[in-house]
Amino acid sequence: MFQVQDQSLRPMTTAHLAQTMSLLVLSNAELQEKVDSELSTNPALELLEERVCPSCHRPLDPKGICPICSLGDHKDLEPIVFLSPRDSVQPTRKISYDDSPPDQEPAAPENLAMNILQQLAADLQPQDRNLAAYILSSLDDDGFLQDHPAFIARANRVPLSQVQHVLDLIAQADPPGIATMGPREALLAQLELFDSRLPSVAHSKRIIQETFKELGRRDFEAISRKLNIPVHKIRQAVNFIQDSLNPYPARAFWGSGYQPATTDPNVYHTPDIRISRNPINPEGALVVEIFTPLSGWLRVNPLFRKAMGNANGEQASEWSKQLERATLFVKCLQQRNNTMRRLMEMLVSEQRTFILKGDRQLSPMTRAEVAEKIDVHESTISRAVSHKSVELPDGRIIPLSRFFDRSLSVRDRIKEIIHNEKRPLTDEQIVEKLSCDGISVARRTVAKYRSIEGILPARLRHKKRIPRIAAVRV
DNA sequence: CTATGGCACGGATT
């Protein structure tokens, strides 16, 4: 699909330009919504079945080549970049643990429901019993409400306040956070069990309430900015969230028993891009998957175009509008894909060692430089980079903008120096150590970097460890 | 007195 000549992809109209830009900023999840709504409202759009590689069942790229099976042919280190259609499964609900242990039997929801009903028996007014049972039996596999409380109220012919009351009761039962509207609300419910005077708890609450999206993207800098809380505090709070809270409380009931609150970053977010090692030759070219929301390929329905011919007056103009809209949308989508692909090709081949060896190896680039290399406007790069996250071969998920972080490698060195220090080094001494490595930074700057990394000042580093908050066992 | 963090300024980046 993207072998179309670049010429034809050039923006032709201002409308085209504007929409291409607006699509480019979107993360994959956001694009998904956009595509879904477009697809369902515009009959001129058609979704083509994806073609699947006969041997490995991976989706083929538009040229009909299987990106994985052709890996063996790849001799040089140029990255292999391709678009990878995302499963049609809702990413926020179902998390795909790639190659993780075979699905354990989820406990039958009835068990969970019975369990909770027993816990609640004492507190439950007789007239609420049926309502509680109704709610508990209507939960989905993850223990979340499928219907809005107002709907439940109507279905049972009871006031909304009563439903709310019962929901609150259930939320306090074990496992905490069950019967909420989603992961976000589940986390908040669990947070209620902690002492809100603890700073980490208070911060966590705000993080979840106000910057949940950024949390999923692990974009700590953005959270810090938005909430006006220093980054190291944010890190502490996020650690707390990961250690002590579980966004999918019902999953603790899976299998034999308690599954430790997972630290799998995928729970919170699925990345927009995945970079992995070549499975055939781990030292060879890197494999880059750019996820797309479609499991197939979008195009303008040729039948629709034909039907245009024998339409009359009003209908014809209606249809031609839709047709135009569809054509524009498809073009813009192609443009977006094309830009993302070229960006990643460039980024991954330039920063190969960073991706494989870690933060230290990042050679700082600016968006402007990249823009010049792949010949687009720099604002285009800005848009392409923002709101995207990347999964690296080691499993970390980082914001794509990290590739443009000029201070990352220095911060990494500082981390190492402090880690290996015999006794606490002052910022001034760290400056000297760095200058031995040929890095000259001001003392003040070292202090800033420390703060970003959440490292305490020398004086406090001496003995005490950061107080640890006991994890809740569910 | 020393090590640090806050504020703010200027230059670079977006």
Added chain:
DNA sequence: AATCCGTGCCATAG
């Protein structure tokens, strides 16, 4: 034009 980043200056905590 708006934002980000490194840095210098200064107040303050230890």
